[in-house]
Amino acid sequence: MFPVPVEKSSPAIRYGYQALLPVVLIIWLLPLIAVAIFSIKPESDFASANYWGWPENLAFWENYGLVFAGSDMPRYLLNSVFITVPTVIGAVALSCMTGFALGIYKFKAGIWIFFLFVAGNFVPFQILMVPVRELTLDMGLYDTKTGLVLFHVAFQTGFCTLFMRNFIKALPYALIEAARVEGVSEIRIFWYVVLPMMKPAIAALAVLIFTFIWNDYFWAIVLTQGADSQPVTAGITSFNAQYRAAYHLMSAGSIVAALPPVMMFFAMQKHFIAGLTLGAVK
Amino acid sequence: MADAALPLAQGAQPPRGWWKRNQQTLAPWLFLAPGAAFFLLYVIFPIFQSFQVSFYEWDGLGEAEYVGLRNYDELWYDDAFYTSLKNNVIWLVLYLAAIPAGLFIALFLNQKVFAIRLYKSLFFFPFVISQVVVALVFSWFYDPTFGLFNEFIGLFGLGPIAVLGDERYVTVGIIMAGLWPQTAYCMILYLTGLNAVDPEQIEAGRLDGAKGWRMLWYVVLPQLKPATFIAFVVTIIGALRSFDLISVMTNGGPFGESRVLAFYMFEVALSEYGFRMGYGAAIAVILFMIMMIYIAFFLWKMYRDEREG
Structure with a gap:
């Protein structure tokens, strides 16, 4: 197997790898995650330019309901x-x-x-x-x-x-x-x-x-x-x-x-x- | 070897009827007929028809007027055509980055740890989504007021940059969006390839003291050749087919600076700027010729493999 399997490496590398995986994944999918977050934010957040802050309330049902x-x-x-x-x-x-x-x-x-x-x-x-x-x-x-x-x-x-x-x-x-x-x-x-x-x-x-x-x-x-x-x-x-x-x-x-x-x-x-x-x- | 019908086994009934005697020569044609007819009608004939249309001036409704090579002559002096051609070259070159990037991620993920299969699927995810959605996702990503891209470069005191509104960055910006799913595709090709790498050769390499880059270059990559070949083919075809992203993200703008041939052709033939079918067909013919280089190469390689195999 190439590269060397992590289970053959030191615990530090092993756990480091396991911890790195989700971080890299989140960076990789970031543009998509951003859209997913937008899709459950209420309209008022956009009106008050609160793009990346905590949503005022969750608008999952309103937004998706309107789409359908x-x-x-x-x-x-x-x-x-x-x-x-x-x-x-x-x-x-x-x-x-x-x-x-x-x-x-x-x-x-x-x-x-x-x-x-x-x-x-x-x-x-x-x-x-x-x-x-x-x-x-x-x-x-x-x-x-x-x-x-x-x-x-x-x-x-x-x-x-x-x-x-x-x-x-x-x-x-x-x-x-x-x-x-x-x-x-x-x-x-x-x-x-x-x-x-x-x-x-x-x-x-x-x-x-x-x-x-x-x-x-x-x-x-x-x-x-x-x-x-x-x-x-x-x-x-x-x-x-x-x-x-x-x-x-x-x-x-x-x-x-x-x-x-x-x-x-x-x-x-x-x-x-x-x-x-x-x-x-x- | 199957050209001549196989001799009938002893004791079997002697062949009766015309169909029974000839079915082995006729059967392939019968099985081919429906698929081939469809393919001829919708794919093969239209290629020749496009060549023909490119010699006409035609708005798609009225009479077509034969103009000889005038459409090609006009292309020769068309700045928008050269912009598109230049962008096509940029696409071709930068898009190839998907291959090493895909290999890199594949190497990173080629481990056997908890939930790794789920990680692999999630990394592959961007390829499954429609390019239209990728385009929307990235137009918001680049948005100068709230896009994550500008939030990020803002951390370094840069920006904001309106990537898609700036003729210097627009093509590269769109290509980056295209690289996202394309890298995922190359990654999955390499993951499959890595799965089939011969462990004994790796061990032998290790005994010879090969490590890291040297191992990758001299032992692993040669074994990944089939995956690399497919990655090349799909990436080049993908680069020359780029249309969806440009159409949705910028519609060719600003000032037509993000056009490529595939998009310019559509614009000329079917958009609000007019219905110039002949001129559009001439652009398509040029694009087809460029693509033909790669198609011929691919067929030649397939032909060689067929003869060996």
Whole structure:
């Protein structure tokens, strides 16, 4: 193990390390902690310029209550759910199939198709912006959740294919050969042999894509406009325009907008990190 | 090897029907079809369409007028374009600091003590939050009247500095905000990499008297190469994709000094300054070309690994 484990060091270093951890963590998260503090301060604190002093009273319920009851926030959150969940399902389903095709079969064009998916996944969004917006307008899907979902599914398929194909390639190929010898059709091999083994990959991709899409801002402002279809990342900016300079409310709103992927991360941590660090170890 | 269908096992039914005989050549195409169709329609074709649009003057509504290379010619004399390009270079260079910073935090956290897993998760936290929220958090952090940043430099008798309102500091200020989640990402890559470092090599190094920096440089870092490679790729892509932070924190200001190509393109094509699709597409093409250098490098490396593996 590197660096030397602290339990092998003197007690001074051991306890020093344990004491240092929370201090460093607080410094690391300070900007966020500041916002969390703002979000439970009452309006009067800001009026009297008491920014960092002890809050006059705790306004947790008032602030968060207003975010949920007095603004469009719940609608934006719901929009985010209706954009994110179908995208996750669509991209994972499509990439299970493309990953299977590129990971199991060895055909000449395979590697080039695979590279096309990988390259497409890295292009700057701006090179797609004008044509995709045009395409969405032509299909009558501008400013709809469906239009946004279709694009996200297509784009995420690139990354998901990279992920799935590498995962499937590492599966024991002998199992598939054995099934073929038994005369099992290719479609049944996909469904009954390979798919059950892909569960960890599916879980990892699902949480990753959930976070990516929930946090998307660029496409949200390119393809949607109002509270009917905009996700919460775009909604928070309108929310802030509505409550300009009301820092306690803007802070509470930001925390609400950030929370779902955070909860997802803590609930599915193992899968999330497995997905994110794919390829970091040989 | 799977090009030719596997010979059927003895005793199995002889193949009947066209599908049964050809399914191994057809199956990959069938499985690819839906995903590939989507990807072609929404990603591959639009790249070429953008190239095409960049030769037109078009407001997104009326007739598009073919203008040849005029958009590129205009870019050549556009100061805002050079400001954006310059800022892109600054982003690329400074953003790379996320890699050593991530490694440093990973080394700090690579211990087995009480609650260390929770600490690792909490350090990773900034990466999970949306960039829009990171942007808001940091615009308040930098706020000249109540931001913690100015409270802090005030302790040394400095400031207050309106970081986001000052053209000298604005780009660096935004990059610092971007480094926060990016460092967390690099940290998690290195933590995973450190987990897989071969303990025997470390022991061997120790016996040879390697310690501290020398151990890190000669024994540990070579083993972290895959993690470093991924960290490089995601950091460079992240730097060139920077849009959310700029859009929310400064909207390109003050006086357009914090623009990067990705943001300037959006501004030209879709903001209140006008709908110049062709000009925007030309900027996107330049950005795409820059990105293509890295994409080609990445693909080349993947191709080499494929042939070895």
